[in-house]
Amino acid sequence: MTSDLLHQILRRRAGAFCLVVLILFYVAAFFAPLLAPYATSDQDLTKTYHPPTGVVWQEGRLAVRLYKLVDPTCAKYEAEPGQFAPIHFWVKAPTYHFLGFIPVSHRLFGVEAPARLYLLGSDETGRDVFSRLLYGSRVSLTIGLIGILITTVIGLTVGGLAGYFGGVFDSVAMRGTELIMAIPGLYLIIALRAALAKYFDDSDQIFILIVVILSFIGWAGTARVIRGLTLSLRNRPFIYAAEALGQGPVTILWKHLFPNLFSYLIVTSMLSIPGYILGEAALSFLGIGIQEPSTSWGLMLSQVQDLKVFMLNFWWLLTPGLAIFITVILFNVLGDVVRDIVDPKLKTQV
Amino acid sequence: MNAPATPLLQVENLKVHFPITAGLLQRRIGEVKAVDDVSFTIERGTTVGLVGESGSGKTTIGRALIRLVNPTGGTIRYNGKDITFLRESQFRPYRKKIQIIFQDPYNSLNPRLTIFKIISEALEIHFPALGLEQRRARVAELLGKVGLKPEHMDRYPHEFSGGQRQRIGIARALAVEPEFIVCDEPVSALDVSVQAQIVNLLQDLQEELGLTYLFIAHDLAVVEHISDFVLVMNQGKIVEAATAEAIYQNPQDPYTKRLLDAVPKI
Numbered sequence: 036m037t038s039d040l041l042h043q044i045l046r047r048r049a050g051a052f053c054l055v056v057l058i059l060f061y062v063a064a065f066f067a068p069l070l071a072p073y074a075t076s077d078q079d080l081t082k083t084y085h086p087p088t089g090v091v092w093q094e095g096r097l098a099v100r101l102y103k104l105v106d107p108t109c110a111k112y113e114a115e116p117g118q119f120a121p122i123h124f125w126v127k128a129p130t131y132h133f134l135g136f137i138p139v140s141h142r143l144f145g146v147e148a149p150a151r152l153y154l155l156g157s158d159e160t161g162r163d164v165f166s167r168l169l170y171g172s173r174v175s176l177t178i179g180l181i182g183i184l185i186t187t188v189i190g191l192t193v194g195g196l197a198g199y200f201g202g203v204f205d206s207v208a209m210r211g212t213e214l215i216m217a218i219p220g221l222y223l224i225i226a227l228r229a230a231l232a233k234y235f236d237d238s239d240q241i242f243i244l245i246v247v248i249l250s251f252i253g254w255a256g257t258a259r260v261i262r263g264l265t266l267s268l269r270n271r272p273f274i275y276a277a278e279a280l281g282q283g284p285v286t287i288l289w290k291h292l293f294p295n296l297f298s299y300l301i302v303t304s305m306l307s308i309p310g311y312i313l314g315e316a317a318l319s320f321l322g323i324g325i326q327e328p329s330t331s332w333g334l335m336l337s338q339v340q341d342l343k344v345f346m347l348n349f350w351w352l353l354t355p356g357l358a359i360f361i362t363v364i365l366f367n368v369l370g371d372v373v374r375d376i377v378d379p380k381l382k383t384q385v
Numbered sequence: 386m387n388a389p390a391t392p393l394l395q396v397e398n399l400k401v402h403f404p405i406t407a408g409l410l411q412r413r414i415g416e417v418k419a420v421d422d423v424s425f426t427i428e429r430g431t432t433v434g435l436v437g438e439s440g441s442g443k444t445t446i447g448r449a450l451i452r453l454v455n456p457t458g459g460t461i462r463y464n465g466k467d468i469t470f471l472r473e474s475q476f477r478p479y480r481k482k483i484q485i486i487f488q489d490p491y492n493s494l495n496p497r498l499t500i501f502k503i504i505s506e507a508l509e510i511h512f513p514a515l516g517l518e519q520r521r522a523r524v525a526e527l528l529g530k531v532g533l534k535p536e537h538m539d540r541y542p543h544e545f546s547g548g549q550r551q552r553i554g555i556a557r558a559l560a561v562e563p564e565f566i567v568c569d570e571p572v573s574a575l576d577v578s579v580q581a582q583i584v585n586l587l588q589d590l591q592e593e594l595g596l597t598y599l600f601i602a603h604d605l606a607v608v609e610h611i612s613d614f615v616l617v618m619n620q621g622k623i624v625e626a627a628t629a630e631a632i633y634q635n636p637q638d639p640y641t642k643r644l645l646d647a648v649p650k651i
Contacts, residue, residue, distance in 0.1 A: 271492045271493075272487040272488075272489055272492045272493035273492060273493050273494055273495040275448075275453050275485070275487070275493075276485070276487065276493055276554070276557065277495075277506065278453060279451050279453060279480065279483075279484060279485045280480060280484075280506060280507045280510055280511075280557075280561065281477050281480035281481070281510050281511070282506065282510060290495075290498075290506075291495050291498075294495070294497035294498070295495070295496070295497055297497075
């Protein structure tokens with residue numbers, strides 16, 4: 036079933052493209068410390084709002100142009116003709132722990148100080164936007180997957196049990212979901228964040244808090260749909276047959292209902308991942324999401340709400356917005372492709 | 386000398402009512418009397434036919450016997466023991482003795498499981514001591530019994546025709562080695578040519594394994610062919626109960642006469 040699905044996705048051009056690009060994004064996020072030339076908080080106050088450095092082929096190797104600050108009042112840089120700094124591969128860097136326990140003291144590429152390599156320019160304190168984008172993708176890309184995992188587990192449990200047992204449990208569970216759905220999402224998020232903020236202070240905990248808050252809002256919709264699907268599957272004779280054999284309700288849910296909901300779950304998961312990415316971006320943009328010194332795409336966007344970014348055309352600072360846009364589109368298209376593949380009306384009854 | 390044997394199944398004044406509720410608090414405003422005061426007896430090793438039009442409550446009786454719906458009143462005695470209001474855990478041993486075959490061969494098999502897994506589920510529940518190899522051997526044997534091949538066990542239900550699926554459903558019911566099988570319109574969704582094969586298979590199995598059937602149908606010809614005794618149901622009540630010949634040759638109740646008249650004649 037799963038390998039079959041993968042095969043079908045790869046046979047479609049749009050599906051294969053989205054899947055491959057998304058996998059590249061996740062690989063880049065995973066190896067961010069290795070790929071990023073600088074750490075997230077590596078400042079250089081002499082090179083604020085530096086434009087992307089030009090990369091050229093010079094004397095048989097890649098090199099970056101060197102720039103001179105010509106007008107500090109409006110951060111105007113000019114390339115110095117004939118001045119280059121060669122790009123080195125596998126350069127020494129301060130030791131860090133990859134995945135928290137593998138000590139690594141190299142990065143994939145970099146230039147010798149004091150020259151700096153800004154593939155996507157620098158921000159107001161001279162930090163490398165490209166590096167921060169890579170580190171930020173770790174938050175923005177994983178938040179969707181973890182959020183979906185949590186909502187699916189809660190939604191499947193509550194919706195599945197409500198649909199299967201019906202009666203009082205069903206009523207209580209459904210009134211609960213209605214309660215959550217009746218409160219405007221953004222206000223609920225902000226209220227929860229404010230109420231829980233004092234118990235979470237370091238950035239990893241805030242990340243988890245945000246996932247939990249977004250999942251808390253998100254499970255209600257999933258649970259309702261799962262309940263409806265379970266209700267319709269509940270009256271299929273194969274469920275009765277399992278009951279007649281003396282199979283327990285939990286096993287029936289797990290073995291007979293869940294596999295029949297699988298295709299639906301895959302599609303909704305794909306289509307709701309963007310919701311989490313955007314939710315994190317919105318929270319960070321409002322200043323109640325990920326906090327410095329960590330970084331995320333939403334946080335990077337919120338830091339450029341500055342008139343001079345637009346007036347002086349520091350377009351490279353808006354790349355996190357582009358990254359969010361591309362990721363959301365990729366997940367939506369992939370979700371559509373998967374839905375076409377597993378549409379029950381077209382597929383299951385051959 | 387033996388005392389007269391206890392009938393396998395005795396049903397007395399069985400009632401199954403479904404509440405009709407309305408409003409915010411799900412107030413009970415009435416009830417549907419799906420099965421209303423029904424009594425009958427099924428002797429060991431025989432087939433009792435249950436006929437009636439759609440909505441007459443035949444299927445509900447079958448489901449009440451196997452505890453897929455809870456009876457509202459009356460008693461069901463299996464082998465002399467009252468099983469009417471047993472808790473699910475106490476009813477468990479009877480899940481091995483009473484089985485059911487469903488009408489719809491397309492929906493009665495989980496589309497996501499292989500035939501082996503479908504039949505093996507029964508073995509896992511009631512014969513937990515069997516290992517994987519033993520279960521595979523047993524499933525192969527059961528498939529052989531219902532006229533399928535052992536190599537069919539690793540396929541999925543959609544690869545089979547309606548008649549073959551119904552055979553798989555029969556194999557699943559037989560897996561627990563039951564004594565009594567409720568056949569809930571087992572042939573009404575099948576082609577006429579396949580119907581005869583399935584009915585004959587059921588009869589052969591009855592002879593071989595000493596099974597007892599409650600055969601629910603709306604097709605009078607099939608019921609006459611397979612049944613020793615026939616119950617005619619209308620609007621939740623049994624209106625006539627007699628041997629198969631008596632019903633067909635000398636129907637007493639006006640409803641039975643109308644049912645017989647409704648059979649198309651060539």
